[in-house]
Amino acid sequence: MNLKVACAMLASALMSGSVFAVTVSPTALTVASGGSATIKVSGVSGTLSVINSAPTVVIVSKSDSTTYKVAGVVAGKAEIGFKDSKTTAKVTVTVAAPAAAVLTGRLLASNCFQCHGTGGSGGFEKLAGQSATEIYGELKKFASGAEDPTGIMAAHAMGFTDAQLNAIAAYFSSIR
Amino acid sequence: MKRRAFIQSTAGAGIALGASMLPFSAHAASYNVIVVGGGMAGATVAKYLKLWSRGELSVALIEKDAFYISNIMSNEVLTGKRASLGSLTYAYNNLTNKYGVNRLQGTVTSVDATNRSLTYATGTGSSVLTYDRLVLAPGLDFDLMPGMTSLSQYETLVPHAWKAGAQTNLLRSQLLAMPDWSNVVITIPLAPYRCPPGPYERACVIADWLKTNKPNSKVIVLDENAAIQAQAANFQNAFNGAYGYRVDYRSGCTISNLQLAAGAHRVSYIQAGIAQSVTAAVLNPIPPQRAPALLVNSGLISGKFAPVNLLTYESTLKPGVHIIGDACISGMPKAGHIGNQEAKTCANAVVNLLKGSTYALEETSPVLNSACFTPVTSTMATWLSAVYQYSNGVMLPSAQNGATQPRSAVSASKSNYADMETWFKTLMGDTFA
Numbered sequence: 001m002n003l004k005v006a007c008a009m010l011a012s013a014l015m016s017g018s019v020f021a022v023t024v025s026p027t028a029l030t031v032a033s034g035g036s037a038t039i040k041v042s043g044v045s046g047t048l049s050v051i052n053s054a055p056t057v058v059i060v061s062k063s064d065s066t067t068y069k070v071a072g073v074v075a076g077k078a079e080i081g082f083k084d085s086k087t088t089a090k091v092t093v094t095v096a097a098p099a100a101a102v103l104t105g106r107l108l109a110s111n112c113f114q115c116h117g118t119g120g121s122g123g124f125e126k127l128a129g130q131s132a133t134e135i136y137g138e139l140k141k142f143a144s145g146a147e148d149p150t151g152i153m154a155a156h157a158m159g160f161t162d163a164q165l166n167a168i169a170a171y172f173s174s175i176r
Numbered sequence: 177m178k179r180r181a182f183i184q185s186t187a188g189a190g191i192a193l194g195a196s197m198l199p200f201s202a203h204a205a206s207y208n209v210i211v212v213g214g215g216m217a218g219a220t221v222a223k224y225l226k227l228w229s230r231g232e233l234s235v236a237l238i239e240k241d242a243f244y245i246s247n248i249m250s251n252e253v254l255t256g257k258r259a260s261l262g263s264l265t266y267a268y269n270n271l272t273n274k275y276g277v278n279r280l281q282g283t284v285t286s287v288d289a290t291n292r293s294l295t296y297a298t299g300t301g302s303s304v305l306t307y308d309r310l311v312l313a314p315g316l317d318f319d320l321m322p323g324m325t326s327l328s329q330y331e332t333l334v335p336h337a338w339k340a341g342a343q344t345n346l347l348r349s350q351l352l353a354m355p356d357w358s359n360v361v362i363t364i365p366l367a368p369y370r371c372p373p374g375p376y377e378r379a380c381v382i383a384d385w386l387k388t389n390k391p392n393s394k395v396i397v398l399d400e401n402a403a404i405q406a407q408a409a410n411f412q413n414a415f416n417g418a419y420g421y422r423v424d425y426r427s428g429c430t431i432s433n434l435q436l437a438a439g440a441h442r443v444s445y446i447q448a449g450i451a452q453s454v455t456a457a458v459l460n461p462i463p464p465q466r467a468p469a470l471l472v473n474s475g476l477i478s479g480k481f482a483p484v485n486l487l488t489y490e491s492t493l494k495p496g497v498h499i500i501g502d503a504c505i506s507g508m509p510k511a512g513h514i515g516n517q518e519a520k521t522c523a524n525a526v527v528n529l530l531k532g533s534t535y536a537l538e539e540t541s542p543v544l545n546s547a548c549f550t551p552v553t554s555t556m557a558t559w560l561s562a563v564y565q566y567s568n569g570v571m572l573p574s575a576q577n578g579a580t581q582p583r584s585a586v587s588a589s590k591s592n593y594a595d596m597e598t599w600f601k602t603l604m605g606d607t608f609a
Contacts, residue, residue, distance in 0.1 A: 055231075057231075059274045073227070073230050074232065103534075103535075103536065107520060107521065107537075107539050110517070110520045110524075111517060111544065113520075114602060115603070116602070117606065118227075118605070118606050118609075123599070123605070124598060124602070143576075143577050152547060152559050152561055152595070155582075155583035156563060157577075158576060158577040158579035158581075159562075159564075159576055159579065160576060
């Protein structure tokens with residue numbers, strides 16, 4: 001074996017070892033039922049496959065080339081494997097039982113999902129996990145005509161009762 | 177329910193999609209909920225039934241087409257602003273892969289509400305499926321216009337293009353082929369029809385396109401209604417030249433006859449008791465619409481559409497059958513965004529009925545909030561918004577905060593156009609992704 005070949009073999013060994021292995025962050029996480037979390041993936045060689053041990057417990061979707069979203073469906077545990085051509089990295093996901101409060105206001109708040117994304121993440125401003133006081137305060141400004149009275153958010157907010165605006169704000173603050 | 181782990185490939189949905197498209201077995205299968213129709217309402221209800229039951233309800237989605245093509249934004253294909261229908265095409269793989277919906281490609285030929293079963297047919301045969309709850313989201317059927325002899329004339333000669341697809345492409349090609357110094361005639365049926373602002377939007381974007389491409393041609397709108405049905409001030413301004421084109425808008429026109437001849441159609445109509453006619457190089461008749469024959473044959477119709485309880489969207493005529501989207505009588509506009517929210521109201525009710533209040537709370541006073549954006553040129557758009565509150569069995573435009581509903585943009589703008597693209601993308605994501 002000449003030196004050149006040996007070097008190539010060493011480089012190849014390094015590539016299949018720790019330097020070029022798939023890494024994930026975090027390796028364990030807890031997400032609420034109805035909520036979601038993000039997993040960062042790096043060091044991928046070739047095509048990445050996602051192996052979900054419990055697709056009824058969590059839903060995994062790709063956000064971009066290095067980011068995956070994990071949505072909690074039902075209380076339980078799931079192991080998510082990220083497998084490339086050489087290695088597999090695993091994330092343990094625990095889905096917590098939903099708080100009863102998450103159901104209150106959910107259907108009402110789902111009127112916002114068409115523009116602000118399912119669960120209030122996506123599209124226009126993110127609503128999931130924002131402070132209830134802040135969301136309610138903003139909606140009241142729209143409803144009273146104090147802010148952008150001819151805009152589409154004023155048109156929406158004006159159609160809801162005060163109690164309904166409160167319930168929408170409480171819902172979005174209770175989810176992630 | 178136990179289910180094997182499955183692999184999601186980042187390269188595509190091929191592996192998991194394959195599992196949902198296994199050959200259909202002849203013996204009866206049973207699901208908690210069967211959804212019929214994979215449009216805006218049907219896709220949304222399938223997704224939210226799975227999401228809100230935390231994956232525990234088995235849900236089948238029966239749709240004959242392989243893909244859904246969005247009606248929303250399809251007027252932009254007519255003018256070439258969107259290069260093709262490709263950007264408006266949605267697959268069902270997210271519903272199957274992400275949410276666990278069972279996708280069945282075929283048609284439903286009959287419903288037996290008493291025995292909670294239906295007959296499902298594919299190219300290779302038919303079988304009986306049973307359900308606890310059935311959700312019908314079948315869209316609409318289109319009537320023949322006076323003087324027409326066959327629905328196939330819409331496919332070959334005078335496309336209505338009111339369901340996006342091949343007819344959209346045909347209408348586009350007719351507009352391209354039309355010589356200058358011609359009329360494009362659009363007819364609008366009496367309300368209720370799908371998408372109240374849609375015909376006026378179509379008149380605007382075609383007139384805007386003609387301004388550059390066939391500057392001596394014009395759009396004539398023959399509206400069977402007495403007035404513009406949505407955003408009247410904005411459309412009237414557009415028709416009067418606010419954006420550099422004009423539309424010849426004629427209201428209260430009852431269409432009496434279409435005399436069809438490729439490139440030289442004649443439309444006869446009666447306006448204020450006087451019989452008149454116009455010629456059309458391109459004729460786009462938007463036909464009267466009704467709930468599909470399946471609903472008529474299943475005893476679910478009163479008049480042209482299906483009456484429902486607006487708390488649950490359950491038929492008032494047959495128990496266990498829910499009807500959502502354009503085929504039901506909701507008192508609200510027939511439109512995709514509204515179909516999406518009717519679907520959520522229905523999904524919430526069905527999950528509550530089948531899984532109880534630890535999964536979904538019973539709703540006794542639903543609110544339905546609608547938004548829709550409307551391009552009036554290739555770069556500018558307006559919007560229409562309405563909030564409906566449930567009251568004594570009906571959905572009424574909200575009167576909260578002293579504000580009348582619906583409400584619309586004060587005028588068209590480029591920033592509205594940018595917002596329209598975010599709205600459309602997010603709405604389709606909430607429905608199909």
